[in-house]
Amino acid sequence: MxxxxxxxxxxxxxxxxxxxxxxxxxxxxxxxxxxxxxxxxxxxxxxxNPKRSKLAAMVIKKFNVPIAQDSKVLYLGAASGTTVSHVSDIVPDGIVYAVEFSPRTMRDLIGLCDVRPNIVPILADANRPQLYAHIVEEVDVIFQDVAQPNQSEIAVLNAKRFLKRDGNLLLSIKARSIDTVANPKKVFKEEVRKLEHGFDVGFKVLDSRELAPFHEDHLGILARVRN
Ligand SMILES: C[S@@+](CC[C@H](N)C(=O)[O-])C[C@H]1O[C@@H](n2cnc3c(N)ncnc32)[C@H](O)[C@@H]1O
CATH class of the missing domain: 3.30.200.20 (Phosphorylase Kinase; domain 1)
Incomplete structure (x- = not known):
């Protein structure tokens, strides 16, 4: 084996x-x-387990995961650190800035950081990147899994501040957080359109695949800022 x-x-x-x-x-x-x-x-x-991690599901779905052993990763929606802990394994010579806005969840995440020195826990709302701009440096990759109605906007706000030129965005879009009744495929199409043309900074979507059967009504996206 x-x-x-x-x-x-x-x-x-x-x-x-x-x-x-x-x-x-x-x-x-x-x-x-x-x-x-x-x-x-x-x-x-x-x-x-890909059922417990959007990033693992993206790997199984054959996304190119642009994370190297010395990558700097900004992780938005860290929760208690299930996937963050695997990213920490993947970047032994890099760093994971882990943003989470729930204080209760952050308590577990801080416990994880005690034993994993390459994770920096940040208790903050990802809608307000200015609040952690003094902590986070320029990063190679943003991974986002926040399940919020304005998921694309959060990605853009953070990419503008922290993503290096030619850096990559890995995004999990949850259709039901954006519209509980609409057809998920319609929601996904609109989110891709917004990422590409809806903000002052435009992304080029390089790959997008649904994450079912691991995560129903979720779309994985790999994108880069259009220079
Ligand atoms: C689906 S869970 C993330 C699971 C995690 N990525 C994992 O695989 O282990 C979404 C998390 O995003 C957090 N979240 C939602 N909106 C946020 C925001 N605006 N800023 C920071 N965290 C947020 C929630 O509190 C929740 O813990």
């Missing part, structure tokens, strides 16, 4: 459970949210 690296720092492990995604554990011996740990040769891997 030797692991196959499907993207930098992201592995596919084949064992009795079939094929599973995994990341190399930055803190061996520690499971973050009850995920299984698997030792292979000298390394320990953490199994990464």
């Amino acid at each position: 030797s692991p196959k690296e499907v993207s930098a720092g992201i592995f596919e492990i084949t064992n009795r459970g079939g094929k599973q995604l995994a990341t190399k554990n930055l803190v061996p011996g520690t499971s973050v949210y009850g995920e299984k740990l698997v030792g292979i040769e000298d390394c320990e891997y953490r199994i990464w």
Whole structure:
């Protein structure tokens, strides 16, 4: 069951459970949210369930995930750190700025940061990037999973301030957070249009795929600022 690296720092492990995604554990011996740990040769891997992570679902859906081991990542909608912990594994020489606005959830995230020094927790509303501009530097990648009606606008506000030229945006759009009754495909089309033409900064959408069956009515997007 030797692991196959499907993207930098992201592995596919084949064992009795079939094929599973995994990341190399930055803190061996520690499971973050009850995920299984698997030792292979000298390394320990953490199994990464695509049903619990939009980013893992994007990997399975064959997105090009532009994160390298020294990437600087701005993560919007960190929650208690399930996916953030895997991004922390993927960037052992980089940093993850993890923004979350729920104080209750932030408490768990801070516990995670105690053992993972490459995560910087930020208690803030992602609609107001000016409030964390003194903490966050220019980043290679923004990953966003906030489930809010103005998801595209939040992505633009943060990209304008923090995304480096040629940096990448990975975005999970939740149709039901934008319109509870509309056809999700219509909602997705409108969000892509807004990202490309709806704001003063325009993105070029490089790839978009629905994340079902892992996440129903979600669209994954990979985009770059149009220079
Ligand atoms: C779907 S959950 C994120 C799950 C997480 N990405 C993961 O995979 O582990 C969305 C999170 O975004 C947070 N959130 C929603 N709107 C936000 C905002 N404007 N600023 C910061 N966090 C926000 C919510 O509190 C919630 O924890």
